[in-house]
Amino acid sequence: MVERRAEHAVKFFYSHLFWHNPGIRRLFPDSAGELERQRDRLFAALTHVVSHLENDTLLPYLRDLGRDHRKFLVGPEHYAAVGSSLLAALATTSGAAWTPEVEKAWSEAYQVMADAMTAGAAASEDPPWWDAEVVRHLQYGEDIGVLTLSPRAPLPYRPGQYVSVNSPRVPAVWRTYSLANAPRPDHTVDLHVSRIEGGLLSTALVREIQLGETLRLSAPAGRLTLRHADRPLTFIAAGTGWAPVRAMLEELADHPPDRDVRLFLAARDAAHLYDRPWIDAYAAAFGRIGVTYITPAPGRHRNEATARLATALGNRALWPEQDVYLSGPAVFMEETALLLEELGARPDRLFHDTVPVSGAARGGRPLGFGEWFLHRPAPHWHNPSDRAPRG
Ligand SMILES: Cc1cc2nc3c(=O)[nH]c(=O)nc-3n(C[C@H](O)[C@H](O)[C@H](O)COP(=O)(O)OP(=O)(O)OC[C@H]3O[C@@H](n4cnc5c(N)ncnc54)[C@H](O)[C@@H]3O)c2cc1C
Ligand code: HEM
Known part of the structure; x- marks a missing residue:
């Protein structure tokens, strides 16, 4: 009622x-x-x-x-x-x-x-929030920012988790962002932020924030963390959904597993893979990881994006035996989870955080993965050649 x-x-x-x-x-x-x-x-x-x-x-x-x-x-x-x-x-x-x-x-x-x-x-013995100073701000094109934060007190978390973030620039507004690195000796953490058109906090974080400003971070949360089972591993990410995967890969590098690891990373086009140099260097050093970048050919029909992802995932063998970690926009995760189910992946070995699909983000109707891939208006993508450290 x-x-x-x-x-x-x-x-x-x-x-x-x-x-x-x-x-x-x-x-x-x-x-x-x-x-x-x-x-x-x-x-x-x-x-x-x-x-x-x-x-x-x-x-x-x-x-x-x-x-x-x-x-x-x-x-x-x-x-x-x-x-x-x-x-x-x-x-x-x-x-x-x-x-x-x-x-x-x-x-x-x-x-x-x-x-x-x-x-x-x-x-609770935790503080209500952790104050963290912005100590580095890298901007990739207009709309992606990588922020390095130095919490005043160490922030305990597991690679793959996220925190809620607040800036005094946007009072009382909290949004969740993944921590993009495994814990470091100096306790700094990275956030990868993709600006949403009209988005309150993402715009402040990517375009306005200055070095030395303080953000508030909540206690870390989320179940997208590595299970140390003796099974082959697959990571599938899109957009800044790459951030928690990067943190888990850093954790893996410290304890290289004796099993096959594969990364599928989707981006709107090849120029938009902002962390590709890091990934290529990681793959060269780590050895056991296979990387597939999924980008549609320029000017091709939107369904091609979905088809490319399906083909790339279809080429990976033995889905029922894998642990699969999935991260990215809600529509991407929904469609990829369905695809994986069809390929035989086991739901109890599929790990992701629940991201509610916003009605506004969908424009009131379901947004296909292909649409998200090729025609989604926001967040804007970036050109790595614009890459320039700020501040
Ligand atoms: C578990 C989790 C982890 C996340 N990790 C990251 C991360 O690592 N990096 C990152 O950049 N973001 C991440 N997000 C998304 C982030 O929390 C915010 O939702 C995003 O930054 C938008 O916040 P905002 O205040 O800028 O926009 P808002 O002011 O909340 O939204 C402005 C408008 O945009 C619409 N909108 C909101 N989200 C989207 C969208 N995705 N696509 C299209 N329209 C949208 C809203 O409905 C609204 O109309 C994560 C979300 C979750 C749930
Ligand atoms: C049984 C009691 C309550 C329940 C189940 C509840 C539940 C929730 C949930 C699920 C959220 C969203 C969480 C998030 O965004 O991180 C929320 C947000 C919030 N709650 Fe509560 N809450 C309760 C009591 C209260 C009380 C007593 C206050 C005090 C005024 C309060 C103030 C807020 C505020 C300020 C927000 C953020 C709103 C926003 O972002 O717009 N809540 N609550």
């Missing part, structure tokens, strides 16, 4: 929350458009989680979520306010269906969530 009137419920929830607790407004992004677009994440999560309370994985998830909410400056004092606005929004949206019994059930369910989140926040 609430889902059918979700837009109304969300508007009511935030109006109620901000009216009764004006101080809470500053925890949320500034721009009205941004708030409009982002704010249903919190509301959707609240309603979704309540309806999945029996699930065993939920409590650990909520404890981590509570720990991570400290980066939004959320304290234990805010939970009661959010709870009463949630109940008020549900009551007004449900009409006569909002009986005392239903109210009691929701109220108890919210309390279970709030308790798990506040307990997770209180028990």
Whole structure:
């Protein structure tokens, strides 16, 4: 019932929350458009989680979520306010269906969530976020930036994981970026950022950020990390989805496996493989890795991109025996996962992070891999000959 009137419920929830607790407004992004677009994440999560309370994985998830909410400056004092606005929004949206019994059930369910989140926040020994200084900024063409950050305190993570990032240039806006290197002795980390047209944080990170500025990084997360099984390995990446693969390859170089390793890297054209010199040097030093760059021939039909990927993957033998790591834009991952399934890859040996496919990114309809490959308007690609260190 609430889902059918979700837009109304969300508007009511935030109006109620901000009216009764004006101080809470500053925890949320500034721009009205941004708030409009982002704010249903919190509301959707609240309603979704309540309806999945029996699930065993939920409590650990909520404890981590509570720990991570400290980066939004959320304290234990805010939970009661959010709870009463949630109940008020549900009551007004449900009409006569909002009986005392239903109210009691929701109220108890919210309390279970709030308790798990506040307990997770209180028990965490991590800081709410890590401050990290921008110490290097490489720009590839107009729209790709590689940032090296020096966290003030060491950031513990596993190669392949990502962090949420915030810049004071875009207050209260957090976005996830993969860490593109294995841990280094000096603790610096690299981010590979591809600018989205109109994108708030990616534009700031690629075009505006200056050396010496401080970014905030959340606790690392994500399940795209190497399983050290004795199986052949395949990495498939597109765009800046290359970043976590690079981190895992660095980890592999420290402990070279006695098994076959293959990398498939998709890019819009050969000129757009911004890290190719590094990959070629790595392949020469490592020996056991085969690299396939997948780029469509200039001016060819968009379906050719999909066909090339399918052919390249089809040439790789014994998919059921492989561990496969997949990273890139959501549409790319969706289509490639289907392709791999057809080739016989085992779902339990296919590793990737879940990336929600944004309706706006799809223009309201499914975007084919070929379209993404050849005609996707953003992010813009780059020309490596423009490569010039900044700052
Ligand atoms: C697990 C994970 C890891 C990620 N790692 C990286 C990484 O290593 N490097 C990297 O560059 N990005 C990465 N991303 C994407 C990143 O988190 C941001 O979504 C991206 O930078 C856009 O943020 P923004 O604030 O610039 O744009 P927003 O202000 O959020 O978006 C602006 C507009 O662009 C649309 N939009 C958002 N994303 C896309 C898209 N992909 N294609 C087309 N339109 C879009 C939005 O719907 C909106 O209309 C990762 C995402 C996830 C979930
Ligand atoms: C049971 C309680 C809660 C649940 C299940 C919940 C869930 C979530 C989820 C899943 C997100 C998106 C996570 C992300 O983007 O990293 C989120 C974001 C957020 N939450 Fe919560 N939350 C809860 C309570 C609160 C409270 C009490 C506050 C305090 C005001 C709060 C403030 C925020 C803010 C500011 C964001 C970021 C919104 C944005 O980026 O636009 N949350 N919440």
